[in-house]
Amino acid sequence: MDTDRGSVMEAESGFVWYVIEAHCMKDALAARKLRAWCRVDGMRVWRPIERVRVGRGATRRTILRSRMPGYLMLRVRRGMLDAALWQQVKATDGVNRWLVTQVGDEPRAIPDRIIRSLRLAIVMKRRVGRRLALEGFSPGERVTVVNQLILDTYGEAIARIVSVDNRARVRILLERTGVAVPMTIKTADLRKLTAQAA
Numbered sequence: 535m536d537t538d539r540g541s542v543m544e545a546e547s548g549f550v551w552y553v554i555e556a557h558c559m560k561d562a563l564a565a566r567k568l569r570a571w572c573r574v575d576g577m578r579v580w581r582p583i584e585r586v587r588v589g590r591g592a593t594r595r596t597i598l599r600s601r602m603p604g605y606l607m608l609r610v611r612r613g614m615l616d617a618a619l620w621q622q623v624k625a626t627d628g629v630n631r632w633l634v635t636q637v638g639d640e641p642r643a644i645p646d647r648i649i650r651s652l653r654l655a656i657v658m659k660r661r662v663g664r665r666l667a668l669e670g671f672s673p674g675e676r677v678t679v680v681n682q683l684i685l686d687t688y689g690e691a692i693a694r695i696v697s698v699d700n701r702a703r704v705r706i707l708l709e710r711t712g713v714a715v716p717m718t719i720k721t722a723d724l725r726k727l728t729a730q731a732a
Contacts, residue, residue, distance in 0.1 A: 549576060551644040552615070553633040554606040554623065564628030565606050571622075578609040582656060601656065607649065615641065671698050671721060679708070681723035688715060692727075 556564040565581040572579050582601040589595055608623065620641070623629060632641040671677070675695045685691060693706040696716070704724060708715040 548612055549609050550612050550615075551646070551649050552608045552610065552641045553644060554608050555630045555633060556604050556606060556628050557630045558604065560628035560630075561600055561604050561606055562628075564626060567627045568606070568608070568623065568629070571626075572608070575614060576609070576611050577614075580607040580609070582607070582652060584656060601652075607644070671695055671704060671724065673697055676709075676727050677706070678725040678727055679706070679719070679723060680725055681719060684708075684717075684719070684723070693724075 554564065554568075561581060565579050568579045583598050584601050585596050586599050587594060587596055610619070620632065624631060634641055673695055677693055677695060679685065679691050679693050688708055693708045696705040696707055698704050698721075703718050704721055705716065705718050706724075708717065
């Protein structure tokens with residue numbers, strides 16, 4: 535499976551990261567082919583991915599999607615990158631080119647802090663998604679709104695969920711008499727309806 539198995543704060547001492555550009559729609563292929571031989575001396579290929587929900591109704595499903603379509607990260611031991619390795623990577627199926635500096639033709643190294651920030655963003659998004667699943671909010675469900683500003687403005691506490699995303703936000707419709715008011719709200723401002731209220 536094309537996932538990131540490393541720790542968010544994995545030590546990168548002694549290694550540098552580079553960005554590889556894949557051919558159009560070929561980043562998954564390039565990652566798979568690179569992994570087939572990039573298993574020596576600490577080399578590592580990373581294709582940042584995320585789980586997303588696509589489709590509607592009965593066709594709705596979860597898929598894996600690249601967070602950086604067309605690009606891969608390649609970790610190499612510092613000082614290991616030479617002309618032979620450079621050409622071997624470029625010759626791999628699906629790979630288009632290394633990203634290089636603007637003033638020369640040397641691959642551009644990516645600072646460790648950028649890699650750590652990207653990993654952290656992915657992990658935090660997964661955690662939010664798992665929390666939403668645990669909370670059990672789902673489209674069509676009726677909930678109670680506990681946000682005081684909304685209660686003061688609309689005088690309404692019952693809403694119906696339209697959609698749930700992975701950013702801890704929910705699209706709802708307030709069930710006012712004669713009209714439905716759409717809005718986006720944090721999951722922290724919602725509560726499950728009790729059996730009596732439902």
